[in-house]
Amino acid sequence: MESVIEVNQLVKKYRKAEKPAVDGISFEVGKGEFFALLGPNGAGKTTTISILTTTLTKTSGSVRIAGWDIEKDAAQVRRNVGIIFQNPSLDLDLTAEENIRLHASIYGVFPYRPLYRMMPAAYRKRVEELAEVVGLRDNLFRKTRGFSGGMKRKLEIMRSLIHKPQILFLDEPTQGLDASARQSIWAYLKQLRQEENLTVFLTTHYLEEAEEADRVCMVTGGRIAVLGTPDKIKRQLAGPERIMLGSEELESLKSELDGLGVAYEQQQDTLAVFPGQRSAQQIVSGIRTPLSRLDIRQPTLEEAYLSLIQGGEAV
């Protein structure tokens, strides 16, 4: 897969700081990939994304975005990326459309005109299409000061896509939003990824949002702790899949499991079975004891993450 983000031995040490905020991290992100950068507060996520989006200078190392060096070719980098900042960056005194028009004009996508109706037809078409998708069509000409958090985020996403970037950087995009607003934003982003083959680079505290990522990179103390697919990381840090079995006849169930040669551990009145190489179907079909509970428990990224920050396994 062609790499659109190449980070090599990146270091950032803030003035007067004792330790680097980012300490020699390296990774690549492929075109169209959904890449999540996770880590606790102060891990270096926002510093990394700020360097990648040219708003902060690095101390050392090299970074190329869409083939361009972030320092020598900063303007080219900016032209190829869309950014949703951790803190909303909308001008609340302007309407939604005026915010978008400002963005479209400073990115050179469309010539600036003082009124919406004077803007080129192509601009008006793109704005109306995007507004329709994010559900802001009725609020396009309202001041953004009265918008809810979810509406502001949707507007920012809409704005960041007006210049058709190759890569979309999302720095805690759903911070402070309720569950319904988060869900609707992710549904929209999924649709966009499919339609426009966007590369998405995400940092978030909501780990369930990273479950659908192609790859996840967990950082602690400015260094990469683990990098891989969510499944690999979950297996590596949170252990394997478990089959949770309960029964009124627990001893009988235990002896059947012993007979099948599978490992398990008792958690109060439930047995957590580790299927190993066998499928859940194979194990359950070998059990004759009546079951009162049966569910398959996949490890989550949250468990993996907690295991990592609580001093678990690191790569």
Add this chain to the structure above:
Amino acid sequence: MIAVWRRETNATAAIAARDITKSLKNPTLLIVSLIMPLLFMGILGGSLNQNMAGGLGFNFLQFMMIGMIVNSTFTGLITGMSSLIEERDQNLTQELFVSPISRYSIIIGKMIGSSFTSLIGLIGILIVAAVMGIPLGGWHIVYVFLLTPLFCLVGGSLGILFIGIVNDSKTADIGSMMLIMPQMFLAGALTPIQHSTGILAFLAKLMRMTYCIDLARAVFYAGTPMYDQIVLNSPALNLTVMAAIFVLFTVVGTMLFVRSDKNR
């Protein structure tokens, strides 16, 4: 996509238009633009005129009106440029600083936008002058108004240097007042400084606004008997100093501002 030079011009226009749109939507600004001249020209100027301006040999309120026109553009520009710091602290300018345009385009766009805002203030001065019966000087006041873009450039460049040095909005709020007030008192905006000596005369020469006010008065009083009594320097000297200040402060200020933003 449009060509590079057109892109920069387009971006500058869009950034300027943002401030202009905000000004037009802001009723407080319109009210303040009337209150400030009323306070300075109406109350302070009126009192000085009645009690201390008897033997000057020229119309003190008219003299003060020209000083207020320049002072208003300077204040508007310094305040406007300082708002970049506040906007940066509130994350509003992140959007501008990750866009693929020159930092000079951002600064110049902001300067043009702030100039428009400060020009609204000039309308307030004219209204108060008309109400107070201050003679506007015919075409001479028009010539002064034609010069206001130059004053905006010089005031704006001082604002740029200021935001290049100051890093947070609290310091910017206090600092901009510290920058505006000495200019207003020392540069002769409110009172004549022809007879200033010693440290006050020295400080008046250091004030950038001194040269702008002097140029404005040179144009306003050109061909009148009061010219020699009021004007301090030749217009050529004033223009040279203003041009030098603009170029130096804009370049150095922009470099410092961009560096302070990225190189934390």
